[in-house]
Amino acid sequence: MSGRYDGASALDNIKQVSAGHAAKRSSYGSAPGGYVWLKPRMLRAMKSLARDGYSFRVTSMAGASHSRTSRHYAGIAFDVDYINGLKVGYGNPYWRKFLQRCRELGATETLGPGDRGHSTHIHAAWPR
Numbered sequence: 001m002s003g004r005y006d007g008a009s010a011l012d013n014i015k016q017v018s019a020g021h022a023a024k025r026s027s028y029g030s031a032p033g034g035y036v037w038l039k040p041r042m043l044r045a046m047k048s049l050a051r052d053g054y055s056f057r058v059t060s061m062a063g064a065s066h067s068r069t070s071r072h073y074a075g076i077a078f079d080v081d082y083i084n085g086l087k088v089g090y091g092n093p094y095w096r097k098f099l100q101r102c103r104e105l106g107a108t109e110t111l112g113p114g115d116r117g118h119s120t121h122i123h124a125a126w127p128r
């Protein structure tokens, strides 16, 4: 995950989708550029997590540069770096249950502390 301002931040993506548009993808690094629809199965899960009482900061959905075949580019993955006001890491007591809840909500790819490249954020992705 790497970020820069290009109109494809998580907030930009939510605004685009809320307005009925596809979400912008970044076009630097491995990112393919263009646009993609954020899939309802992921958006519904995010809403459920909020309804469960979680507050979380989403750092990326369709935007930013990820691994070449990342599900982010398909609009079915999101990254989170804060859960309930605490930075994601081994000291955060919430991330394991948060990821477990993502799996219950259909995520089939969940990464976090202990997984390479995910010591400070979690990644949840739904099936293609």
Ligand SMILES: [Zn+2]
Pocket: 001, 066, 072, 077, 078, 079, 122, 123, 124
């Ligand atoms: Zn990710």
